[in-house]
Amino acid sequence: MRFTCEKNMLVTGLNIASRAVAQKSTLSVIEGILCKAGLGLSLTGYNMETAITYEIEADVSDPGECILPAKLFGDIIRRLPEGPVTVVVDENFKVSIRAGYASFNISAESSEDYPELPDVNEGRAVPIPQCRLKELISGTIFSVSENQGRPIHTGVKFEVTDDAITAVAVDGFRLARRTWHPESGTGREMNFVVPSQGLKEVEKILTDSEEEAAFTLGLKHILFQVGSATLICRLLEGDFLDWRRVVPSNCPIQLVANVAEISSSVERVGLMVSEKYKSPVRCVFGHNELLMRTNTTIGAAEDRCSIAGDGKELEIGFNVRYLSDALRAVPSEEVTLELTNGLSPIVLTPADDKQDYAYMVLPVRIKNS
DSSP states (O other): OEEEHHHHHHHHHHHGGGGGGGGSSSGGGGGEEEESSSSSSSEEOSSSSSSEEEEOOOEEEEEEEEEEEHHHHHHHHSSSSSSEEEEEOOOTTEEEEETTEEEEEEEEEEEETSSOOOOOTTTOEEEEHHHHHHHHTTGGGGOOOTTTGGGGEEEEEEEETEEEEEEEEEEESEEEEEEEEEESOOOOOEEEEHHHHHHHHHHHHHSSOOOOEEEEEOOEEEEETTTTEEEEOOOOOOOOOOHHHHHOOSSSSEEEEEEHHHHHHHHHGGOOOSSSSSSOOEEEEEEEEEEEEEETTTTEEEEEEEEEEEEEEEEEEEEEEHHHHHHHHHHHEEEEEEEOOTTOEEEEEEEEOOOEEEEEOOOBBOOOO
């Protein structure tokens, strides 16, 4: 095998594909990078749960494939001088790497024992702008559960209809939903749950541009195509929470707040709260004003911010981090706070019809003053 390509392109490909390389495995071949040289160059990392392949333009004079040591090969390529890099692999899998005056010789392995990647090409791809897919992921993934007792909730559920793509995450204390409405219909209806670890890698690859990405649903796997990168991961199986049933609707109290202002107040009050000194933030929703205060062993804090509407002096306690996470995820300048009573969750919804989202945070029981 022999190929030549630009160093920067090779570094980009290695950085992305290496994220799926197994760190320690009884199958040693998946601790390396699968390198295939044909019409171009493809680099693949696969840890038996997630596979990432990155395609690179390269001048291939001798096609072939091998398994390269991921860390060593990556470290060498990153430290080479700028410009073209030539890699030659002989029949004994001895590798020669040259760029400028620098040269290295390392060993590779045969690709014969490398596991075959899952095939999900039978389905029809659903296109979506990269920025929209990134918003769906980043706007929900923080709410996935870390409880392995309910593995289905350690991922994000996607619901695809002809006029919408919805992402939902829950962890038993909060819920996050983001929905995107394409201008032209998807022509599909499907439901699936993607593990958070796989989605985190997709999120890192995505950009904020309108360039097209796509996903294809297989029987047990999902394939994401983002530019030159392809990611395949196993789907989660099980019964996901019926989220429509648990999110309150027609709440009697609806208030409008500036997101930046209320977020700043929550974060200020939250300075008195830590993993060691846990305490809820006590919220009193008054007439055009929200009072927040907390009291821990290290001190006390109080702050006020303006809101539009009458909260009827409703008092509720919330986990500071959960409330702050939800506010940070809100994509608009203003948000509607929907409330029912002191034992019901708060739901954050759009103040206008430009966005479609909902963030629900369950209350924390507070002691009477």
